[in-house]
Amino acid sequence: MISTYKYEQIQLxxxxxxxxxxxxxxxxxDGMPIYLxxxxxxxxxxxxxxxxxxxxxxxxxxxxxxxxxxxxxxGTILSNLYLSIGISSEQKKNRQVDLLIVKKVSLKxxxxxxxxxxxxxxxxxxTPLVVNGKLNTDIxxxxxxxxxxxxxxxxxxxxxxxxxxxxxxDFLKMNEVFEIEWSRSFIKEYFKDSQxxxxxxxxxxxxxxxxxxxxxxxxxxxxxxxxxxxxxxxFDFSGCENSRSVHLTHAAALGGCTxxxxxxxxxxxxxxxxxxxxxxxxxxxGSLVHAKYPNPVYFGMTDGVTLxxxxxxxxxxxxxxxxxxxxxxSSSCSFNLDFQNGVHFFETLEPGSAASRFKNGYDGLNxxxxxxxxxxxxxxxxxxxxxxxxxxYRPHSGGDGRYIGGRGVVKSITVKEKCKFTWSINEPNExxxxxxxxxxxxxxxxxxxxxGKEKEALAKIGSLELNAEDRxxxxxxxxxxxxxxxxxxx
Amino acid sequence: xxxxxxxxxxxxxxxxxxxxxxxxxxxxxYESWFSTxxxxxxxxxxxxxxxxxxxxTKLAQTIMQKSLGVSPAFLVxxxxxxxxxxxxxxxxxxxxxxxxxxxxxxSKDYIFAINERTQADGQILKxxxxxxxxxxxxxxxxxxxxxxxxxxxHSKTNPENEKIVGNFLKERGFHVYCSHExxxxxxxxxxxxxxxxxxxxxVLNAYIQPTWSEEMTLLENTLSxxxxxxxxxxxxxxNGLFDSWSTVFPLETIFAQEYLTxxxxxxxxxxxxKILGLYLGIEKxxxxxxxxxxHQMWRSELGPVAxxxxxxxxxxxxxxxxxEEGFWNNPYLSQKTSGYEPGPMCFGKSVKPTFLDSxxxxxxxxxxxxxNAQLVEKSMKRISDTFFTYSKNSFSAELILKLGIQGIVSExxxxxxNIVYCVGPLAPVLLxxxxxxxxxxQFRIKDxxxxxxxxxxxxxxx
Numbered sequence: 001m002i003s004t005y006k007y008e009q010i011q012l013x014x015x016x017x018x019x020x021x022x023x024x025x026x027x028x029x030d031g032m033p034i035y036l037x038x039x040x041x042x043x044x045x046x047x048x049x050x051x052x053x054x055x056x057x058x059x060x061x062x063x064x065x066x067x068x069x070x071x072x073x074x075g076t077i078l079s080n081l082y083l084s085i086g087i088s089s090e091q092k093k094n095r096q097v098d099l100l101i102v103k104k105v106s107l108k109x110x111x112x113x114x115x116x117x118x119x120x121x122x123x124x125x126x127t128p129l130v131v132n133g134k135l136n137t138d139i140x141x142x143x144x145x146x147x148x149x150x151x152x153x154x155x156x157x158x159x160x161x162x163x164x165x166x167x168x169x170d171f172l173k174m175n176e177v178f179e180i181e182w183s184r185s186f187i188k189e190y191f192k193d194s195q196x197x198x199x200x201x202x203x204x205x206x207x208x209x210x211x212x213x214x215x216x217x218x219x220x221x222x223x224x225x226x227x228x229x230x231x232x233x234x235f236d237f238s239g240c241e242n243s244r245s246v247h248l249t250h251a252a253a254l255g256g257c258t259x260x261x262x263x264x265x266x267x268x269x270x271x272x273x274x275x276x277x278x279x280x281x282x283x284x285x286g287s288l289v290h291a292k293y294p295n296p297v298y299f300g301m302t303d304g305v306t307l308x309x310x311x312x313x314x315x316x317x318x319x320x321x322x323x324x325x326x327x328x329x330s331s332s333c334s335f336n337l338d339f340q341n342g343v344h345f346f347e348t349l350e351p352g353s354a355a356s357r358f359k360n361g362y363d364g365l366n367x368x369x370x371x372x373x374x375x376x377x378x379x380x381x382x383x384x385x386x387x388x389x390x391x392x393y394r395p396h397s398g399g400d401g402r403y404i405g406g407r408g409v410v411k412s413i414t415v416k417e418k419c420k421f422t423w424s425i426n427e428p429n430e431x432x433x434x435x436x437x438x439x440x441x442x443x444x445x446x447x448x449x450x451x452g453k454e455k456e457a458l459a460k461i462g463s464l465e466l467n468a469e470d471r472x473x474x475x476x477x478x479x480x481x482x483x484x485x486x487x488x489x490x
Numbered sequence: 491x492x493x494x495x496x497x498x499x500x501x502x503x504x505x506x507x508x509x510x511x512x513x514x515x516x517x518x519x520y521e522s523w524f525s526t527x528x529x530x531x532x533x534x535x536x537x538x539x540x541x542x543x544x545x546x547t548k549l550a551q552t553i554m555q556k557s558l559g560v561s562p563a564f565l566v567x568x569x570x571x572x573x574x575x576x577x578x579x580x581x582x583x584x585x586x587x588x589x590x591x592x593x594x595x596x597s598k599d600y601i602f603a604i605n606e607r608t609q610a611d612g613q614i615l616k617x618x619x620x621x622x623x624x625x626x627x628x629x630x631x632x633x634x635x636x637x638x639x640x641x642x643x644h645s646k647t648n649p650e651n652e653k654i655v656g657n658f659l660k661e662r663g664f665h666v667y668c669s670h671e672x673x674x675x676x677x678x679x680x681x682x683x684x685x686x687x688x689x690x691x692x693v694l695n696a697y698i699q700p701t702w703s704e705e706m707t708l709l710e711n712t713l714s715x716x717x718x719x720x721x722x723x724x725x726x727x728x729n730g731l732f733d734s735w736s737t738v739f740p741l742e743t744i745f746a747q748e749y750l751t752x753x754x755x756x757x758x759x760x761x762x763x764k765i766l767g768l769y770l771g772i773e774k775x776x777x778x779x780x781x782x783x784x785h786q787m788w789r790s791e792l793g794p795v796a797x798x799x800x801x802x803x804x805x806x807x808x809x810x811x812x813x814e815e816g817f818w819n820n821p822y823l824s825q826k827t828s829g830y831e832p833g834p835m836c837f838g839k840s841v842k843p844t845f846l847d848s849x850x851x852x853x854x855x856x857x858x859x860x861x862n863a864q865l866v867e868k869s870m871k872r873i874s875d876t877f878f879t880y881s882k883n884s885f886s887a888e889l890i891l892k893l894g895i896q897g898i899v900s901e902x903x904x905x906x907x908n909i910v911y912c913v914g915p916l917a918p919v920l921l922x923x924x925x926x927x928x929x930x931x932q933f934r935i936k937d938x939x940x941x942x943x944x945x946x947x948x949x950x951x952x
Contacts, residue, residue: 004820005889011822012897016806016904041585174900176928197817259585268584270817313587325587350576353589364576367589374577376684377570378644381610390569391576409576412569 007190009178010035011270017170022371023104024167027051028187028273029060029086029097036271038255039370041305042076042248043104044271045255049074050082051100054126060086062095063168065130065161070123071249071297078121078298079109079150081157083129085164087171089182098182101167105160107150108346109298111336111422113463116294122146122153130161151344194274201265202278203230210319214311215429217460218244220288222308226315232278233261235312240287245461246426247291248300248308254281256305259368260312264323298334299461302348303426306330306368314433326354326399326435328367329408329477331444335423337386337415337466345384347375352398352406354479355438361406361479363393385416394442394475401438401481408444408476415466421448422463423474432477437484447473498950499540499713499721500943501530502747503547506830507772507860508533511943512540518947520940522772522860522915526830530709534716543713544950546726546747546942549705550740553698554595554790561597562637562667562696563630565655566689568603570643574693577686578792592791595697600635602626604642604655612648623658630664637665639696641689645670665699667692672739673796674785687787687796691741694795698740706735726750728798730949745788745799747942748776751913752800754945755780759911759936766907768933769941770914772860773830775805777902807897809916810834813843813877813890821880823894835873838866845894847873851887854919861915895920899927908932913941 014035018024023043025036031052038044053073054066066084069075075082082104086097112120124143129136144154205228214222220243225236235257248256258279262269269275283290289308291297307330317324329351337345350369353361377388389412398405415421423446431440446458451469458464466472500511508530509522523533553559566573574594581590605622607615630638638659645652649670656668672695673688706723713721724732726746730753733742755767755778767778782801787794808827816822823845832839836850849855851873856862877887898920902910912921913936924933938944 004816004818005893007818008816008820008822008893009896012806012893013900016897016901019806037583170904173903173930176930177896177900177903179928193818197819263585263587265586266588267817268582268586354587356587362589362591363572365580365589365591367587368585370580370583370585374573376682376686377573378610378685379682381644387609392569392572393576 003189003193006180006186007193009180010190013174013178013180017167017174021103021167023047025051025102027100027102029100030055032187032191032273033276034099034187034190034272038271040076041256041259041309041368042252042301043255044258045251045253046071046074046076046249047082047102048273049251050102051084054084057126058128060084060097060100061132062086062088062091062097063130063133063165064128065164066126067129067157068124068126070125071117071301072293073126074251076252076301077109078117078123079107081105081107081124081160083160083164085168087168089172089175091172101164101171103160103164103167105156107153107156108344109334110150110344110346111298111334111424112296113422113461114296117296118294120296120298121150122148135161191272191274191277194270194272195277198269198275198278199231201269202228202233205233205316205323206320208319210315212311212315212318214307216243216246216307217425217427217429218246220244220246222288222311224311224315226312226319228319232280234280234282236282237287237289238282238284240284240289242286243288246288246300246304247295247297248289248304249297250281250283250290252301252305253283253289253308254279256308257281257312260309260316263313263367264316299424299426302334303331303424306332306366307426307428309368311428324435325356326405326438326480326482327432328352328354328361328406328479329427329432329441329444331425331427331477332366332369333423333425333444333446333474333476335421335474337384337419337421339385339417339419343384345380345386349409349411349474349476351432351444351476352408352441352478354432355399355401355403355405355482357482358403360404361398363398363407364409364476365406387414387416388412389414389471394478397442397475397478399432399434399439399441399478399481401434402483402485403438403481405432405434405438405441405479405481408442408478410473410475412471412473414469414471417468419466420463421466421472423458423461425460427460427477432480434480435482437486438481441478441480444477445475447475449473497539497541499534499543500946500950501543501545501547502942502946503545503549504773505548505552506833509940509943510534511940511947520943522940524830524864527864531712531716534713540717541719541722543721543723544726544732544946545723545735546750546946547743548747549743550698550702551744553701553740554694557593557595558701559595559697560637560700561595561600562639562693563600563602563635564596564693565602565604565626565638565640567607567641567643568605571601571603574686574689594792596693600633606642606651608642608644608648608651610644610647612644614648614650618651618654620658623655627659627662627664637667637696637699639667639669639689639692641669641685641692643685646675646683646688665696667696667739672741674798675796687794690790690792690795691797695739695741702740703736710735726946726949732949741795741797744797748800748802750942750945750949751776752778752780752802754913754941755911757945757948758941764907765909765911766902766905768902768910768912770912770916770920772809772915775808775898777803777805779905781907803901805898805901807845807894809844809846811845811894813845813848813880815880819880821877821890823890823897833864835876836866836869837864838869841876843873843876845890848887848891848894849919852891854923857919858915891923895923895927899924899929899931902931903929909934911936913938
C-alpha cells in the first residue's frame with residue numbers, strides 16, 4: 001500500500017531533519033503532532049500543547065516565530081524556552097500555514113523553593129517574536145532585561161531563532177525530495193492507521209482494571225486506576241490530592257503515562273496524534289497531576305513526572321504480570337549553588353536503573369532522561385569556586401538479587417566561597433522496589449560536612465548558607481533488584 | 491619517476507573490502523575484492539616486486555567497534571574511577587525499559603585510583619607517591635597487564651603528575667599512554683578542553699594497540715613473504731602523513747581514509763568552494779563538506795573523543811542498512827547496518843535484507859564489478875519473499891530503494907552548495923537514480939573507483 005510507504009517517508013524526513021535537535025515536533029497548524037522527538041517525559045505531552053495554545057492566541061503565518069515557556073501553555077520548566085515556526089508546505093502566496101515546527105532552547109535551570117510559579121523564573125505566554133520576517137527586538141530586549149531572565153537569555157534566543165528558521169528551510173528542501181503532500185485527508189489517514197497500529201500494541205497487554213496508590217515524601221497521595229481494553233488504555237487519577245511540593249500539568253501527566261507505556265515496547269514507537277487517541281488521562285483539576293496556576297512546577301516537571309512514570313509501570317505490572325519490572329530510582333537530586341557575585345551553579349545526579357529479568361540494572365542511568373552527559377569536572381572547576389572531591393557510583397545502593405539493580409551516584413563538592421545551597425529530592429516514601437525476591441534499593445539523600453564538624457544528614461528539600469570549605473555530599477537512589485539466588489528461583 | 495616509487499604497493503583495507511594499487515608496466519593499476527572471500531596473499535603476484543607498502547586502514551575502528559581489543563589498566567585521579575563509564579551515552583534515543591549502553595573497553599578490575607590531585611590553576615595539591623606506584627607496578631605485572639592509560643584531572647594544564655607516573659611505568663617496560671600527550675586540543679572553535687575527551691584517547695589507544703600490533707605484524711610478515719624480502723610498511727595517519735605502524739597511535743589512523751577522500755575532492759575537482767563531495771563506496775556512504783576548513787572533534791559511540799576528524803558525515807542510509815518490519819506492518823530502512831559478515835542476502839548468507847538487496851532486486855547491483863562476483867542468483871526469490879513477509883500488501887523492493895535514494899538526496903539537499911561530485915564504486919549505479927528525484931542539486935560523477943588510492947599515491951610522491 002502506497003500510504004504506509006508515505007508514513008515511512010514521514011519518519012525518515014523528520015528523522016533526518018531533526019537529526020541534530022534534541023527536542024522538537026512537527027505538528028499540524030492546530031497542534032496535532034505528526035512527529036515528536038523528546039528528551040524527557042513531560043515533553044511527550046507538553047510539546048503539542050505549545051502549538052495548540054499558540055494557535056489559540058496567535059495566528060502564525062509562514063516563517064513567523066512565536067515563543068512560550070509557560071507550563072500552563074504547554075511549557076515545562078521555565079528555563080526551557082519553546083519556539084514555534086509556521087510553515088506553508090506548498091509555499092502559498094497568502095502565507096497560510098498548514099504545519100508548525102517547535103524547537104526547545106534550554107537555559108540553565110534554577111531551583112527556587114516557594115509556592116508560586118512566578119518566583120521560579122520569567123514566565124512567557126505565547127508571544128510573537130518574528131512577524132513577516134521582522135524580529136521584534138523590543139519584546140526580545142524586554143524579556144532579556146526581566147530580573148528573572150537567566151544569563152545568556154538573549155544570545156540563546158537569537159541563536160534558537162536562527163536555528164528554527166534553518167529548520168523550516170531544510171524542511172522545505174527535504175519535502176521537495178520526498179514529495180509529501182500534507183493534505184488534511186492524508187494526515188487524518190496517517191493518524192487513523194497509527195491509532196490502529198497502537199491498538200495492536202495495547203492489545204498485547206492483559207485487559208482489565210487495576211488500582212494503585214503511592215505516598216510521596218511530602219505526605220501527599222498519588223492514586224491511579226488503570227483500565228486496559230483492546231482499544232485503549234485509561235489512566236484515571238481521580239482521588240488524587242494536591243501536593244505541597246510536586247505539581248504536574250495535565251500535559252506533563254499525559255507525557256509521563258505515555259512514556260511509561262511506550263517504554264514497554266522493544267522497538268521505538270512513533271509519537272503522533274494517532275497513538276494519543278488510544279491513551280486517556282483523567283486528572284482532576286487542582287490535583288498534583290493537573291496543577292493550576294500559580295502552583296510552581298519545577299519539581300513536578302522533573303522528579304514528579306519520573307516518579308509518575310515509575311508508578312504507572314508498577315500499576316501496569318500489577319495488572320499484567322508479564323510486564324512487571326523492579327523500579328528505578330526516580331529523583332534526579334537537583335541542586336543549586338548561588339555565590340555572592342551572582343555566579344550560579346546547577347547540577348543533577350542520575351539514579352540507578354532497575355534490574356530486569358535478564359540483566360543487572362545500569363549504574364547511574366536515568367531511563368527517563370535522554371541527555372545523560374555529565375558536564376566536565378575540569379570545566380566546572382575552572383568556572384566555579386568549587387572543588388569536586390569525587391564522583392563515583394554509590395556502593396551497595398542498588399537492590400540485591402539474582403540480577404542487581406543499578407547503583408546510584410555519590411558526588412562530593414567542597415565550596416571555596418560563601419554561597420547558598422538549595423536542593424530538592426522528590427521521591428516516594430517507599431524505596432525503589434525489587435521484585436520476585438530481589439531487594440529494594442536505597443533512596444536518595446543529602447549530607448553536609450561543615451568545616452571541622454561531623455557529617456550531618458539533611459531533609460529531602462531545603463536551602464541553607466554554606467561557608468568556604470564546607471562540603472556537601474549528594475547521593476542518588478539505586479534501582480531495585482530482580483529475583484533471588486534460591487534454587488527455586490533458579 | 492624514482493625507482494623506489496615504482497616498487498610501492500598501495501593498500502586500502504577496510505573491514506571487509508580491500509583496494510590495491512601497484513605500478514605495473516609504467517602504469518598505476520588498481521584492483522579490489524572482498525577480503526572475506528580472497529586473502530591478500532592470493533592477490534599479490536609473486537612476480538610483483540615491492541619494498542614499500544603504504545597502507546590506509548580502518549583496522550583501529552574495527553577493533554574498537556567489534557570489541558577486539560585488550561582491556562588496559564586505567565590509572566585515574568582518586569575519586570573518579572567511574573567517571574568515564576558514567577558518561578557513556580545510552581544507545582537508544584527513545585524511552586525503553588530495555589535500555590542499553592555500549593560496553594566500556596576498560597575492565598572494572600583494571601581501573602586503579604591514584605592519590606594525586608592537580609587544581610584548575612595547575613597547582614599540585616597532592617604529589618604522586620612513588621611507593622604506591624611500586625606496589626601498583628607489581629600488581630600490573632602479576633596480572634600480565636602491559637598497556638596502561640593514564641588520565642588525571644587538569645593534566646593538560648599541568649602534566650607533571652602524569653609524567654611522573656608515565657615515566658615510572660615506562661622504565662619498568664609498560665606501554666604507557668598519557669592523556670596529556672596523545673589527545674588533540676586544537677579542535678573546532680567551540681572546543682573546551684575536558685578530561686573525558688582526553689582520557690578516552692589514552693584509553694582507546696591502549697585498548698586497541700595489542701590487537702593492532704598483532705594484525706600489523708601478520709600483515710607485514712605476509713607481505714614480506716610474498717616480496718621475498720623485508721618490506722617497509724607505513725600507515726597513513728589522520729593528517730595524510732605516513733608513520734611506521736609500530737610507533738603511531740592507532741587512533742591517529744582512523745580518519746586517514748576520510749582525509750584522503752576530502753583531499754581528493756579538494757585537489758581533483760574544480761571550484762572547491764562550490765561543491766559537495768559524495769563518496770558512494772561498497773561499505774560506506776559519506777558526504778564531504780569540501781569548503782570547510784579545520785577539523786571537528788570525533789563523536790564516538792562512547793561520547794566525544796579528543797581526536798581531529800575532517801568535516802564529513804556518514805549518511806543515515808548506508809549500503810548495508812538493514813530492512814526491518816515497521817510500526818505499520820511494512821518494511822523500512824533502519825539505522826542498523828549488517829556489514830559484510832555475513833553480508834547482504836544477495837551474497838547468499840544472511841537472512842536480513844539490506845538496502846543493497848533492494849538495488850539487487852531492481853537489477854542495479856549486477857553492474858558493479860566488485861560486487862557482481864559475489865552475487866548468488868538463487869537469493870533473488872528469498873529476498874522477495876522476505877520483503878513480502880514484512881508487508882502482506884506487497885510493499886516492494888522498488889519502494890524501499892526509492893526511500894533509500896530519497897534519504898540520501900534529502901541529506902545532501904540540506905547543504906547550500908548546488909554541485910555534488912560523486913565518487914566510489916556505487917556512484918555509476920546510484921547517480922542515475924538520484925537524477926530521478928526532485929532536487930535542485932546537480933549530481934556529477936568523477937570517474938574513479940579508487941579516489942583514496944589515487945590521493946594516497948599523490949601523498950606518497952610528495
